[in-house]
Amino acid sequence: MSASRHAYVTLVTNADYATGARALVNSLKLTATAADIVVMHTGGVEAAALAPLEALGARLVAAELLPTSDAFNRRHARERLHAAAPFTKGGKPAFHTPLDNFAKLRLWQLAAYERVVFIDADAIVLRNIDRLFGYPEFCAAPNVYESLADFHRMNSGVFVARPAQRTFAAMLERLDAPDAFWRRTDQTFLQSFFPDWHGLPVFYNMLQYVWFNLPALWDWRSVSVVHYQYEKPWQAGHDKADRLAPLIALWRAYHDGTAIPDIDALANPAAA
Numbered sequence: 001m002s003a004s005r006h007a008y009v010t011l012v013t014n015a016d017y018a019t020g021a022r023a024l025v026n027s028l029k030l031t032a033t034a035a036d037i038v039v040m041h042t043g044g045v046e047a048a049a050l051a052p053l054e055a056l057g058a059r060l061v062a063a064e065l066l067p068t069s070d071a072f073n074r075r076h077a078r079e080r081l082h083a084a085a086p087f088t089k090g091g092k093p094a095f096h097t098p099l100d101n102f103a104k105l106r107l108w109q110l111a112a113y114e115r116v117v118f119i120d121a122d123a124i125v126l127r128n129i130d131r132l133f134g135y136p137e138f139c140a141a142p143n144v145y146e147s148l149a150d151f152h153r154m155n156s157g158v159f160v161a162r163p164a165q166r167t168f169a170a171m172l173e174r175l176d177a178p179d180a181f182w183r184r185t186d187q188t189f190l191q192s193f194f195p196d197w198h199g200l201p202v203f204y205n206m207l208q209y210v211w212f213n214l215p216a217l218w219d220w221r222s223v224s225v226v227h228y229q230y231e232k233p234w235q236a237g238h239d240k241a242d243r244l245a246p247l248i249a250l251w252r253a254y255h256d257g258t259a260i261p262d263i264d265a266l267a268n269p270a271a272a
């Protein structure tokens, strides 16, 4: 068992998200964090995709999909969910399975940790954010990428949690209630389970669409986490790739582990 009481935790259920996690793990290591870096993975990820993460020092933790009912699984199957709650603002890659998102809740079973900071596998951390381990459950940032109205909504790509088996059991019960439909999967569920969620500054989960929709909000001196929601930076030539080129180049540098751009220079290009 780990000696650390704190862990960054991510989830990967297929090789594509393992690719994402590689950039995330590299980025976390560069922040010189003292916390463990945990990759929860399902049986859907082949050993060859996990090996590089372990080689980087991540702790691999096997985590199966949740034991939800067949009816629940049918309601949240990709085709049915996309039909019932269409994504009109961006595209989801073919390798994204909505049902897999709920496996995030397994982090509440990692009870040896006093606090965990969950981070989606499609994100990178630009500076040390260990202070979040001193924050209470449940903290998350707003789901802002289009307009001010979005500050009411929570994004589940980054959050602070206190693992506890009791909480996990209570969640499973609430999650799979008769006819329950969580239109944005774990995100809708967590916002409902923690209605009094504490708000983190938006910079702890800066969504990539802010880059072109709300550029005034993008301040490199403050951005701690970049989160590539919707299209992924490792998807070859997706339809927003041109508009997101600088952010994709940044992700690529973290993934490849080469020549990370100086964030302070990005913040102040004239002085670079």
Ligand code: UDP
Residues within 6 Å of the ligand: 010, 011, 012, 013, 014, 017, 095, 096, 097, 098, 100, 101, 119, 120, 121, 122, 157, 228, 229, 230, 231
């Ligand atoms: N995830 C996964 N496999 C899937 C779907 C999701 O491993 O098929 C995990 C992964 O950590 C991912 C997170 O759940 O980053 C949430 O999905 P995603 O980031 O694609 O959603 P978005 O941020 O675009 O809403």
Ligand code: MN
Residues within 6 Å of the ligand: 120, 121, 122, 123, 157, 227, 228, 229, 230
């Ligand atoms: Mn994400």
